[in-house]
Amino acid sequence: MDKNWNRYSATEYYDELITPKGTPRQVARPAVKLLKELPTDDLAARRTAAEVAIREMGVSFTVYSEAGNIDRAWPFDLIPRVITAREWDKVRRGLEQRSRALNMFIHDVYNKQKIFADGIVPPETVLESTNFKEQCLGASPRFGVWANICGSDLVRDSDGHFYVLEDNLRVPSGVSYMVENREITKRVLPEIFENYSIRPVDDYPSQLYRMLAALSPRDRKRPVIVVLTPGIYNSAYFEHAFLAQGMGAELVEGADLFVGDDDCVYMRTVDGPVQVDVIYRRIDEDFMDPEAFREDSALGVPGLMRSWLNGKVGIANAPGSGVADDKVVYAFVPDMIRYYLKEKPLIRSVPTYLCMREKDREYVLNNLEKLVVKPANESGGYGIMVGPHADKATHRKFAKLIEKNPRNYIAQPTLSLSTAPTYIGDEIKPRHLDLRPFILQSRDTWVTSGGLTRVAMVEGSLVVNSSQGGGSKDTWIVEGRL
Amino acid sequence: MIMLSRVAERVYWMARYIERAEDTARLVAAYNHLVMDIPKGSQPGWEILVRILDADPVFDEWFNVRNEQNVLRLLIGEADATCSIPYAVHAARENVRTTRDVIPDEVWELVNELYLYTADAAEHSVGRRNRQQYLEQVIQRCQVINGVLRSTLCRDHSYRFIMLGQLLERADMTTRIIDVGASDFLEREGATQGIEHLLWGTLLKSMSALGAYRRMIGPQVEKNAAVDFVFMEETFPRSVRFCVRGIQDELTPLSNNKASLRVVERMRRKLRGFESTSMDQSALHAYIDELQLIIGDLHQAVYESWFHSGEG
Numbered sequence: 156m157d158k159n160w161n162r163y164s165a166t167e168y169y170d171e172l173i174t175p176k177g178t179p180r181q182v183a184r185p186a187v188k189l190l191k192e193l194p195t196d197d198l199a200a201r202r203t204a205a206e207v208a209i210r211e212m213g214v215s216f217t218v219y220s221e222a223g224n225i226d227r228a229w230p231f232d233l234i235p236r237v238i239t240a241r242e243w244d245k246v247r248r249g250l251e252q253r254s255r256a257l258n259m260f261i262h263d264v265y266n267k268q269k270i271f272a273d274g275i276v277p278p279e280t281v282l283e284s285t286n287f288k289e290q291c292l293g294a295s296p297r298f299g300v301w302a303n304i305c306g307s308d309l310v311r312d313s314d315g316h317f318y319v320l321e322d323n324l325r326v327p328s329g330v331s332y333m334v335e336n337r338e339i340t341k342r343v344l345p346e347i348f349e350n351y352s353i354r355p356v357d358d359y360p361s362q363l364y365r366m367l368a369a370l371s372p373r374d375r376k377r378p379v380i381v382v383l384t385p386g387i388y389n390s391a392y393f394e395h396a397f398l399a400q401g402m403g404a405e406l407v408e409g410a411d412l413f414v415g416d417d418d419c420v421y422m423r424t425v426d427g428p429v430q431v432d433v434i435y436r437r438i439d440e441d442f443m444d445p446e447a448f449r450e451d452s453a454l455g456v457p458g459l460m461r462s463w464l465n466g467k468v469g470i471a472n473a474p475g476s477g478v479a480d481d482k483v484v485y486a487f488v489p490d491m492i493r494y495y496l497k498e499k500p501l502i503r504s505v506p507t508y509l510c511m512r513e514k515d516r517e518y519v520l521n522n523l524e525k526l527v528v529k530p531a532n533e534s535g536g537y538g539i540m541v542g543p544h545a546d547k548a549t550h551r552k553f554a555k556l557i558e559k560n561p562r563n564y565i566a567q568p569t570l571s572l573s574t575a576p577t578y579i580g581d582e583i584k585p586r587h588l589d590l591r592p593f594i595l596q597s598r599d600t601w602v603t604s605g606g607l608t609r610v611a612m613v614e615g616s617l618v619v620n621s622s623q624g625g626g627s628k629d630t631w632i633v634e635g636r637l
Numbered sequence: 638m639i640m641l642s643r644v645a646e647r648v649y650w651m652a653r654y655i656e657r658a659e660d661t662a663r664l665v666a667a668y669n670h671l672v673m674d675i676p677k678g679s680q681p682g683w684e685i686l687v688r689i690l691d692a693d694p695v696f697d698e699w700f701n702v703r704n705e706q707n708v709l710r711l712l713i714g715e716a717d718a719t720c721s722i723p724y725a726v727h728a729a730r731e732n733v734r735t736t737r738d739v740i741p742d743e744v745w746e747l748v749n750e751l752y753l754y755t756a757d758a759a760e761h762s763v764g765r766r767n768r769q770q771y772l773e774q775v776i777q778r779c780q781v782i783n784g785v786l787r788s789t790l791c792r793d794h795s796y797r798f799i800m801l802g803q804l805l806e807r808a809d810m811t812t813r814i815i816d817v818g819a820s821d822f823l824e825r826e827g828a829t830q831g832i833e834h835l836l837w838g839t840l841l842k843s844m845s846a847l848g849a850y851r852r853m854i855g856p857q858v859e860k861n862a863a864v865d866f867v868f869m870e871e872t873f874p875r876s877v878r879f880c881v882r883g884i885q886d887e888l889t890p891l892s893n894n895k896a897s898l899r900v901v902e903r904m905r906r907k908l909r910g911f912e913s914t915s916m917d918q919s920a921l922h923a924y925i926d927e928l929q930l931i932i933g934d935l936h937q938a939v940y941e942s943w944f945h946s947g948e949g
Binding site: 210211212213379386387396397399400404405406407408410411422423424425426427429 | 638639640641642643644645731734735736737738742745746749750753794798891892893943
């Protein structure tokens with residue numbers, strides 16, 4: 156294996172494990188040493204073992220295609236990504252701060268709208284967004300928290316700093332794979348844990364339970380919590396089941412629930428109706444309640460909104476929380492932190508040009524080949540143009556799209572996403588990656604140790620979404636002086 | 638203890654499908670054995686298996702000629718045919734996949750592995766050479782799954798619905814296996830003349846009952862005693878009577894159980910009226926048909942009482 160690692164050339168990007176000189180970073184030394192000592196065929200055997208483990212554990216995700224829905228094995232790269240606890244704790248505090256500010260913003264938008272009156276955020280950018288739900292005006296969820304579960308995407312630029320790329324505040328997924336990645340690494344590379352003190356990640360389901368239990372409208376020692384899934388054909392169904400099982404909660408579909416005459420939510424059980432206290436919804440709010448949102452939804456529960464507005468049931472994430480999950484709103488998060496918390500933002504945001512602003516738009520249209528252009532409301536990496544990688548025709552196409560609907564587009568400078576050694580074929584190659592930590596908030600705030608690292612498996616590619624062929628890595632937060 | 642109606646229904650079906658996969662494999666294995674003992678020239682057709690599994694329409698959808706290859710291709714190779722082993726395994730897997738929150742992780746992994754095995758091995762297990770090994774694998778893997786369920790699940794509602802599904806399916810399949818021996822088709826062909834004891838021995842063996850039969854009844858396998866044994870022996874776990882007793886035990890702690898218990902009572906009366914000595918093959922066949930109708934009623938009662946309940 157040694158010759159492989161010696162040939163590994165760190166590029167102009169920041170590499171997570173290897174310095175520009177080609178030596179391992181201090182924190183990665185023991186791991187790289189062990190991996191280097193493994194003969195090539197041994198490493199290959201362990202990759203096979205990991206694939207078998209994933210297949211047998213049934214760790215999968217579902218991909219939509221024209222040929223129907225395919226249940227695919229979870230893509231996993233053996234070589235872990237290593238981050239020091241000292242560095243992570245700074246990021247963690249930054250994420251907590253960000254999540255608090257975002258929640259104060261959502262609460263403000265649906266209640267007093269002070270941030271508009273004070274001229275920090277132009278109201279039309281929010282109120283005209285499809286993510287703004289007027290049905291939620293005046294609502295007051297417990298602790299004033301709307302986005303109880305936030306999955307923020309971080310990238311590391313060539314300057315070595317972490318940047319928040321976006322905040323996912325609707326139904327962010329991936330956390331189960333963070334837990335399973337660790338489980339797989341423990342199974343196939345047990346030796347590697349000997350020289351490290353790594354923060355555990357498998358307490359996530361109990362932290363999630365604790366956070367959700369605090370939302371219960373009834374004062375019960377063990378509130379009735381359910382995970383609401385659209386069902387087996389959803390791409391994240393594996394995760395829904397994983398989380399329900401981890402919390403000892405019921406995994407329910409819309410048809411399992413109904414709202415009674417007393418506005419309480421009940422589930423149908425073999426012993427008759429049982430009242431539900433908290434719903435962790437993994438179903439898009441538009442499909443949640445045909446009475447309040449889309450009438451044609453067969454996935455939802457009629458009357459759910461009514462029950463929630465009357466305080467009879469806790470829902471996480473609260474309906475309407477997606478209003479802050481918008482790439483235009485993203486541009487204002489540093490201002491929100493200063494406005495609501497009177498603090499300096501602890502974690503960086505990517506400079507963002509809003510095409511609805513005339514000056515920004517002009518700059519974007521003149522510099523399309525340098526910028527990444529994103530639609531404000533898409534997720535999963537759809538509809539994005541990476542300027543330097545796109546041809547002239549695509550530039551022209553996006554120029555038209557922007558001029559037609561400036562509110563729907565933002566642009567950011569192309570970041571140089573960091574790389575990490577990744578086992579491709581028989582070789583160790585640098586591949587770009589990002590990181591999705593999960594932030595939980597109700598009575599207090601809690602952040603995962605690390606998160607889900609996603610890897611772009613294709614050389615030079617920046618697309619890390621698993622639905623588009625991306626992979627993943629176990630992510631370590633390592634304690635102690637290394 | 639909370640048990641969603643939908644989840645109860647799915648674990649019930651998971652258990653039924655696992656039992657069905659195992660018992661179909663047992664049935665095919667037994668018949669496979671028997672065929673090799675029957676003198677050349679008088680071999681009965683394999684289509685009897687299709688008939689016993691009520692699979693005639695399904696067979697006709699896939700094949701024209703009723704020969705060994707096609708029957709086995711249907712039962713082992715056709716994952717889309719509702720009577721096949723891979724179909725049952727796939728259906729069991731889908732039911733576990735949607736109830737993983739109440740089923741132990743090991744069970745999911747084992748069912749998933751069984752699914753991968755039946756999918757991978759389907760093609761080369763139709764021929765005689767690998768067939769027996771395939772059937773043994775399916776039987777063994779199903780037994781491991783049942784073993785894990787029994788040794789890890791709390792005796793709560795999920796266990797009850799799993800047991801209900803398993804016992805109901807087993808009672809149904811036990812009667813079907815006996816139906817092989819009761820088939821007038823066999824008699825008409827004269828295929829079993831002189832080897833009747835072999836036939837019944839094989840059928841007992843397919844239910845792992847031969848050893849128990851010998852210890853309790855004696856070395857000589859004889860039709861009436863064998864049928865009595867698998868219908869009425871209350872200590873034998875695959876006998877119809879044992880299954881009915883088990884179903885009654887599982888139903889008792891459930892709320893809203895009156896309708897189902899009434900059907901169980903009908904089943905017990907029907908069994909009490911069983912007299913093997915007075916029955917020829919065709920009477921036995923008719924009796925089995927009636928038993929299977931009652932089993933169908935029992936399923937209906939369970940379905941109406943629990944799987945569609947809780948409406949407010």
